[in-house]
Amino acid sequence: MAIKSRDTSKTIQESIATTHVAALDVDMDAMAAISNVFRVSVLFHNQAEKRFLLQHKLSFSGFTVLWVLWVFGKMESYQLAEECGITKGTLTGIVSTLEKHGFAERRAHPSDGRRRLVRLTRKGDGLMKKLFPTINALEQEFVAGLKPAELVELSRMLRIILHSQDPVP
Amino acid sequence: MAIKSRDTSKTIQESIATTHVAALDVDMDAMAAISNVFRVSVLFHNQAEKRFLLQHKLSFSGFTVLWVLWVFGKMESYQLAEECGITKGTLTGIVSTLEKHGFAERRAHPSDGRRRLVRLTRKGDGLMKKLFPTINALEQEFVAGLKPAELVELSRMLRIILHSQDPVP
DNA sequence: ATCATATCGTTTGTTCCCTAACGAAATCAA
C-alpha cells in the first residue's frame, strides 16, 4: 500500500500552469497559494454535499444557513444573509427551500411589519445536532496530514489574508 | 491610520462559533482551518468578479474555462470539464455563454462525430493576455501580508490536504 | 453484417447566486 500522506509535490495542473506562464512576469507563489485554496474549498464542498448533505435534501448553502441559525439563534433575514455571505434575494430562495423541507420557518417581527424572523424548527435543530459532528469529522479528515502546529499555522496565515481584506469603514 | 496587516486575531464569526460549540466534542482547529479556507475562497471569488471580470461579461467560471483553454490549447469537452472541476452539462452552458460573447468556439472533431473541440477565439486570447496579469495582481494583493517563506509554506500545507484526498485509482 | 454496449455532448429539471426592480412598512420633514 502506497503511502500518500505528506505528499507535498505540485499537482499536475499546477505544473502545467507554471510552465505555461513562466515567460510572463507572474508571481508564481501567489498564484499557487490562491489556486490551492480554491481547490481545497471546492473539494470539501463536493465531499460534504455528496457524502452527508444531499441525503438530507440539503445543499451546502442550506447547511450553512442552518448552521448560522443554530449558532446564533433566530435571526432577521438581512443579518442572516450578511452572516452567510449571500445576498438577501438569494437567501429568500434558500429559506423557502428549507421551509419546504421543514428545517426552518419564518415568523413575523413583533413590532416591525417589514421584517421577518427566521429560526430552526425542532426538526432542523435535530438535524444539526446529528450533522455537525459529521461535518467536523470530515474537516478532521481533511487536515489529518498536518501536524498540530502546522494546522494552527495554517489558520493563522489565512486569518492574515482575511483581515488584510477587511473593508475599511 | 490603523495598521491592519499581520492581524492574526480570530474573526468575529470564528469567536462566536467557537463559543457555541465549545461544549461539544469538536476539533476546533480543524473547523477553523477549513472555515477560513472557505472565507478566503469566497472573498477572492467575489473580488475578482466585481473588480475585473463582470465588466468583460465574464463570470469566474467562464474565466476559469478560458484560462484552461489558454494554458492547454484546444481541448475536447470532457477533458475541459474535468480540468475545470465541473460536469459536462455545466460546461455546455458555460461554453455557450462564452461563444455568445465571442471568446471561444466549438469545432467538429476530425474523426469522431461525437466529440467537439473547444478553443479560444482571437478575441478570447487577447482578453486573457490582458486579464491574467490583473488576476495575478489580485492574488499578490491577497497574500501581501505573508512573508515569502510563509507563502511557500501555505501552498505546501494545502498540497498535503489535496494529495490526501486524491482518489485511489 | 448485425446487434449490443459504451461514450460523448446536449437537454431537462431543480437549486443556487447575483443584480435590479418592486410593494409594503417605517421614518423623517415640513
Next chain:
DNA sequence: TTGATTTCGTTAGGGAACAAACGATATGAT
C-alpha cells in the same frame, strides 16, 4: 398630517451548478 425617503423581504431574469436522461456516434462481439 401629509409627502418624500429609506429600509425591509420578495420577485424576475439570467448565468451557473448538479444529476439524470436522451440522441447520435463508435466500438465490440458474434
